[in-house]
Amino acid sequence: MADIGWGALEDSEGFGALGDNIDDYKLLFNNDLNELKSTVQNLKHAAHGMIFAKKPNLLWDLYDQKGYVMASTNNMQVRFDGLLGFPGGLVDDGEEPVDGINREMHEEIGLDLEKYFFSDEHHIASYYHAGKGLILHFYLMEVSPEDYCELELKTLSAVEYGIETCGIVRVPLFTMGDGVRGFPAYLANQFAGNARSELIKGLLAAQLFSEKEMSVALKAYKEYTESQKSKKLL
Numbered sequence: 001m002a003d004i005g006w007g008a009l010e011d012s013e014g015f016g017a018l019g020d021n022i023d024d025y026k027l028l029f030n031n032d033l034n035e036l037k038s039t040v041q042n043l044k045h046a047a048h049g050m051i052f053a054k055k056p057n058l059l060w061d062l063y064d065q066k067g068y069v070m071a072s073t074n075n076m077q078v079r080f081d082g083l084l085g086f087p088g089g090l091v092d093d094g095e096e097p098v099d100g101i102n103r104e105m106h107e108e109i110g111l112d113l114e115k116y117f118f119s120d121e122h123h124i125a126s127y128y129h130a131g132k133g134l135i136l137h138f139y140l141m142e143v144s145p146e147d148y149c150e151l152e153l154k155t156l157s158a159v160e161y162g163i164e165t166c167g168i169v170r171v172p173l174f175t176m177g178d179g180v181r182g183f184p185a186y187l188a189n190q191f192a193g194n195a196r197s198e199l200i201k202g203l204l205a206a207q208l209f210s211e212k213e214m215s216v217a218l219k220a221y222k223e224y225t226e227s228q229k230s231k232k233l234l
């Protein structure tokens with residue numbers, strides 16, 4: 001069969017290219033965005049968001065599970081390209097990032113925009129990848145545990161379900177007795193863009209993890225990935 005390539009996707013395919021170095025994504029501060037807009041031509045924007053609910057509970061009466069976190073697998077969560085990421089996507093030309101995230105949330109997870117709506121107050125960080133000319137905007141929204149479960153179910157009937165979004169993922173917010181399985185092992189998956197860093201930032205901002213808990217989990221994740229490499233499992 002002839003290789004027909006990615007067709008219309010070809011133009012934006014490079015933004016998702018593998019091989020990024022995390023240091024390529026620079027956190028933007030107050031006036032950086034305006035300065036970039038006035039100095040760099042043809043900037044592209046993307047906006048992604050983390051939706052979470054806090055529901056402390058003991059999983060199997062054992063693991064302190066602090067809440068639910070929705071990571072979507074469209075792009076993210078198991079996205080069409082096999083990587084994990086948050087719902088969201090590229091912002092259309094002439095569109096504001098906040099409008100882009102609402103549009104993408106509706107397409108990818110069926111978010112009812114009459115009820116839930118991302119606004120500028122939900123924005124927690126932006127990052128710039130100079131090599132790609134790409135600015136990533138990250139948003140965070142809390143919903144009730146009941147609404148969270150309803151949103152999960154709605155994902156299955158979203159327009160992009162089965163196309164961009166291949167599944168919805170709950171992030172395990174606990175670590176098992178071996179110190180690795182649970183959240184540290186989840187971090188060892190492959191993520192789109194800087195979604196791993198966004199997840200860490202989002203969990204801290206949502207106060208689902210303390211700085212100390214996060215640093216223990218990150219140490220375990222790093223040691224785990226090193227050990228996998230030395231066993232040639234990665």
Ligand SMILES: O=c1[nH]cnc2c1ncn2[C@H]1C[C@H](O)[C@@H](COP(=O)(O)OP(=O)(O)O)O1
Binds near residue numbers: 088
């Ligand atoms: O969750 C994410 N966090 C940070 N960056 C991400 C995430 N998901 C994707 N990306 C990067 C890499 C992608 O190529 C670009 C565009 O996002 P994407 O969601 O793939 O855009 P479209 O759905 O194709 O519009 O951002």
